[in-house]
Amino acid sequence: MVHTLSTVDLGKIDAHILAHKRVLGGLMPLLHAVQDDIGYIPEEVYPRISKALALSVAEVHGFVTFYHHFRTHPVGNHVLQVCRAESCQAMGSEKLEADIKAKLGVDYHETTADGEVTLLPVYCLGNCACSPAVMLDEEVYGRVDLARIAELVSEVSNG
Amino acid sequence: MVKGHSIKVYVPRDSTALSLGADRTAKAIQEEADKRGVEIQLIRNGSRGLFWLEPFVEIETDNGRVAFAPVRPKDVSSLFDADFLNAKKHPLNLGLTEELAWLKKQQRLTFARVGITDPVSLDDYIAHDGYKGLKNALSMSCEDIVKAVTDSGLRGRGGAAFPTGIKWNTVLGATGEQKYIVCNADEGDSGTYSDRMIMEDDPFVLIEGMTIAGVAVGATQGYIYLRSEYPHALHILNEAIEKANAAGYLGDDIGGSGKVFHVEVRRAAGAYVCGEETSLLESLEGKRGLVRFKPPLPAIEGLFGKPTVVNNVISLATIPIILDKGAQYYADYGMGRSRGTLPIQLAGNIKQGGLVELAFGTTLRELLYDFGGGSATGKPIRAVQVGGPLGAYLPESQFDAPVDYEAFTALWAVLGHGGIVAFDDTVDMAKMARYAFEFCAIESCGKCTPCRIGATRGVEVMDKITSGKDHKNNIQVLRDLSDTMLNGSLCALGGMTPYPVISALNHFGEDFGLDKKLNEKESAP
Numbered sequence: 001m002v003h004t005l006s007t008v009d010l011g012k013i014d015a016h017i018l019a020h021k022r023v024l025g026g027l028m029p030l031l032h033a034v035q036d037d038i039g040y041i042p043e044e045v046y047p048r049i050s051k052a053l054a055l056s057v058a059e060v061h062g063f064v065t066f067y068h069h070f071r072t073h074p075v076g077n078h079v080l081q082v083c084r085a086e087s088c089q090a091m092g093s094e095k096l097e098a099d100i101k102a103k104l105g106v107d108y109h110e111t112t113a114d115g116e117v118t119l120l121p122v123y124c125l126g127n128c129a130c131s132p133a134v135m136l137d138e139e140v141y142g143r144v145d146l147a148r149i150a151e152l153v154s155e156v157s158n159g
Numbered sequence: 160m161v162k163g164h165s166i167k168v169y170v171p172r173d174s175t176a177l178s179l180g181a182d183r184t185a186k187a188i189q190e191e192a193d194k195r196g197v198e199i200q201l202i203r204n205g206s207r208g209l210f211w212l213e214p215f216v217e218i219e220t221d222n223g224r225v226a227f228a229p230v231r232p233k234d235v236s237s238l239f240d241a242d243f244l245n246a247k248k249h250p251l252n253l254g255l256t257e258e259l260a261w262l263k264k265q266q267r268l269t270f271a272r273v274g275i276t277d278p279v280s281l282d283d284y285i286a287h288d289g290y291k292g293l294k295n296a297l298s299m300s301c302e303d304i305v306k307a308v309t310d311s312g313l314r315g316r317g318g319a320a321f322p323t324g325i326k327w328n329t330v331l332g333a334t335g336e337q338k339y340i341v342c343n344a345d346e347g348d349s350g351t352y353s354d355r356m357i358m359e360d361d362p363f364v365l366i367e368g369m370t371i372a373g374v375a376v377g378a379t380q381g382y383i384y385l386r387s388e389y390p391h392a393l394h395i396l397n398e399a400i401e402k403a404n405a406a407g408y409l410g411d412d413i414g415g416s417g418k419v420f421h422v423e424v425r426r427a428a429g430a431y432v433c434g435e436e437t438s439l440l441e442s443l444e445g446k447r448g449l450v451r452f453k454p455p456l457p458a459i460e461g462l463f464g465k466p467t468v469v470n471n472v473i474s475l476a477t478i479p480i481i482l483d484k485g486a487q488y489y490a491d492y493g494m495g496r497s498r499g500t501l502p503i504q505l506a507g508n509i510k511q512g513g514l515v516e517l518a519f520g521t522t523l524r525e526l527l528y529d530f531g532g533g534s535a536t537g538k539p540i541r542a543v544q545v546g547g548p549l550g551a552y553l554p555e556s557q558f559d560a561p562v563d564y565e566a567f568t569a570l571w572a573v574l575g576h577g578g579i580v581a582f583d584d585t586v587d588m589a590k591m592a593r594y595a596f597e598f599c600a601i602e603s604c605g606k607c608t609p610c611r612i613g614a615t616r617g618v619e620v621m622d623k624i625t626s627g628k629d630h631k632n633n634i635q636v637l638r639d640l641s642d643t644m645l646n647g648s649l650c651a652l653g654g655m656t657p658y659p660v661i662s663a664l665n666h667f668g669e670d671f672g673l674d675k676k677l678n679e680k681e682s683a684p
Contacts, residue, residue: 024463025425027445032387032426053445066447066604067428069387081388085349086544089594090507090582091535123431123598125388126352127178128580129210129505129512138390142178 075118076111087128165198167219173206181214187232205360207274208514226253292482304375310486312498317471318575329458333466338378345434348547350506350578354472358392362399368475373420431602492518507580524558538583546575549655551662588667593621595659610653
């Protein structure tokens with residue numbers, strides 16, 4: 001699927017590039033700013049970024065793909081991250097993961113058919129005293145079960 | 160309704176409290192108070208760390224704070240009916256917070272203020288002994304500050320346990336106009352959350368610790384490399400940094416001393432390996448987080464090639480109390496070469512999970528049963544993993560081991576960052592060993608072969624073992640592969656993945672299809 005950026009988004013990205021081009025080690029904060037703003041890092045802006053930061057396109061691509069947090073495609077309206085780490089496994093997260101996938105009808109890194117929720121794995125949310133934990137957008141939820149997650153997803157999807 | 164007489168009500172804003180609905184509880188309390196025409200002063204404090212009781216609400220009384228927990232929105236009306244604002248009787252009334260055995264038995268030094276203060280109130284911080292350490296440091300020579308840290312016996316709390324003072328001394332002695340303080344806040348280990356608590360619940364103590372480090376070694380710029388999974392910590396740190404700048408505790412003239420120190424938070428991006436210090440530095444420089452060869456040490460050639468102190472959040476947050484109360488005060492806690500206290504995090508399948516700060520020397524059994532109350536499911540605790548995904552699994556027979564760096568080394572285990580994840584008897588340890596390889600394969604930076612290839616081969620070997628394919632030989636392959644990773648990897652990710660794998664094999668061989676008695680004989684590490 002080819003995503004063509006709107007001129008509005010391109011303008012936003014150019015503004016972030018301008019703001020970060022002289023920052024020491026600025027590639028990381030720049031990419032965060034872009035993803036926070038438009039939801040992902042479009043590959044078509046690699047040349048602009050590389051030119052402004054005096055890097056090769058390959059270096060920008062290498063950087064983006066090294067870090068799990070960055071994505072090169074748009075996601076759903078909401079992002080649900082399910083913790084797969086040991087503490088949550090000790091509280092049955094493996095079954096929970098399977099149940100969530102079945103309930104939403106998607107695997108990890110996929111988006112529900114209605115475009116509402118993208119499902120992602122995560123390795124520790126720092127909520128290990130109250131496992132299992134998930135993060136929906138920027139909020140963490142502890143001691144969750146499938147019913148609670150379904151409730152949370154439906155709350156944000158309807159809101 | 161006189162403002163001066165309004166009662167203080169504390170509802171935590173720590174992520175774990177929020178994850179259990181603390182915002183909704185706070186809102187319900189405020190609305191009920193408004194409805195009844197009662198004036199209250201709602202304070203969003205940090206968490207006391209009794210996470211199984213969150214949302215943990217406290218009321219200030221003349222005798223101290225009284226706890227009501229866990230308070231859900233549906234409880235609020237009955238609490239007002241029972242006059243909880245005057246600490247009256249109610250099923251959720253737990254009595255004076257300070258008298259709760261779980262807290263009273265602890266020795267909170269690094270976490271002295273956590274849960275007590277409003278995290279983003281600089282006034283509150285100062286009223287509770289904040290910035291006393293920096294004040295002392297500003298009247299001392301660089302050498303004396305470093306000596307105090309060395310004498311305290313503080314060792315790196317991120318996991319490597321390297322003496323903090325020795326690291327600082329190397330940076331102090333290094334020549335260079337620009338030096339850096341880098342705080343490793345990439346707390347990626349499962350079962351750990353003490354860094355997150357410090358950053359969310361007492362951010363000024365970290366900022367003060369970094370400032371003292373800067374003054375001690377002559378660094379003027381600090382970076383906090385914060386994992387992207389902690390959005391609340393990001394906002395709170397930035398708010399605290401802004402306030403410290405405005406009040407002159409950061410900036411171009413710290414406390415009127417003429418000394419310069421700035422702090423900036425840099426968000427990480429979900430790469431576990433960036434918790435390794437050289438990989439972290441690469442990432443801060445705007446590169447892929449590939450591990451560097453050592454030497455040169457970061458203390459000599461660190462961030463952007465300049466002398467750099469890289470310390471964990473807890474190490475830096477412990478500096479202020481050492482400079483405030485003296486090296487000896489801190490060193491008086493602990494045992495052997497493990498001086499001071501360790502903030503231990505109880506996690507996983509545990510009934511009473513939370514933050515327990517104690518002097519070194521306590522046992523796993525005390526932590527798991529006296530504090531933890533056993534497993535959450537009520538089944539026997541079969542195994543614990545201490546020190547994150549690269550830490551060994553310990554069986555019940557090792558639960559009397561003291562929490563001490565050397566004692567754990569003797570067991571072929573690690574204390575790491577002090578996280579303890581409990582598993583009940585439904586755990587399949589072969590599955591956990593496979594997961595250790597799987598995690599390493601996902602997170603390997605790819606620079607060295609034992610880690611990059613070994614992790615993937617490890618998953619395959621585990622699959623062969625659990626399916627019974629050429630079983631005896633594959634157990635040997637598993638041991639050989641682990642040996643290669645252990646001795647041939649560039650950093651702890653590949654080098655320590657064998658810890659959970661081989662400890663699981665040695666202590667829980669029956670899960671790998673081995674005869675239990677035979678395995679015990681063959682498997683001395």
